[in-house]
Amino acid sequence: MLAQAAILTGADRVVLGVFHNGSISFDGLHFSHLAIPFCYEHPSMPLLPEFLRDIPVSSIMRELEAIWKTPNNEFLARVDDCDSPCRYYLETRGVKQIVFRSKGLKSVDVLILGYHWTETHHWREQEREAIAPIEEEIVQIVRLAATHRLLSPAFGKRRH
Numbered sequence: 199m200l201a202q203a204a205i206l207t208g209a210d211r212v213v214l215g216v217f218h219n220g221s222i223s224f225d226g227l228h229f230s231h232l233a234i235p236f237c238y239e240h241p242s243m244p245l246l247p248e249f250l251r252d253i254p255v256s257s258i259m260r261e262l263e264a265i266w267k268t269p270n271n272e273f274l275a276r277v278d279d280c281d282s283p284c285r286y287y288l289e290t291r292g293v294k295q296i297v298f299r300s301k302g303l304k305s306v307d308v309l310i311l312g313y314h315w316t317e318t319h320h321w322r323e324q325e326r327e328a329i330a331p332i333e334e335e336i337v338q339i340v341r342l343a344a345t346h347r348l349l350s351p352a353f354g355k356r357r358h
Contacts (some may be wrong), residue, residue, distance in 0.1 A: 199335065203238075207313055208237070213234060214236040215253075215306055215310040215312065216309050216344075217309065218230075219229050219231045233251075243316070271307070273297065273298045297321055
């Protein structure tokens with residue numbers, strides 16, 4: 199499915215990040231980690247450093263807040279238009295542009311999909327519409343996997 203999304207968007211890499219280890223408080227559900235269990239990469243792409251790793255949510259809160267500020271829970275960054283930490287992130291991953299899209303069930307985000315391009319790309323509404331069914335199916339799979347405790351970073355396999 200990630201490869202299909204890559205084809206439809208022209209992305210060189212598509213990454214699935216899944217929130218986990220949550221706790222419920224008076225103001226909602228809060229997750230402590232984001233796992234990167236699956237990643238599609240074009241064979242010419244450098245390896246993603248975060249693949250098969252857990253990332254503390256606290257270390258990416260700035261990025262998450264940028265995603266959640268937008269009405270469609272989407273964040274776009276281009277290497278030529280971003281600040282030094284953002285530029286460093288993109289350059290160390292071999293990309294010039296990323297789009298992060300937060301997806302979930304009702305008001306709870308359960309995953310982040312990342313789209314990476316090695317060149318600047320025109321991110322259009324037609325691409326969002328084309329990948330919407332794929333993203334929704336991924337959300338349902340993650341929900342079912344979490345319910346059945348099937349999703350684990352150990353199950354992710356690098357595909358080349």
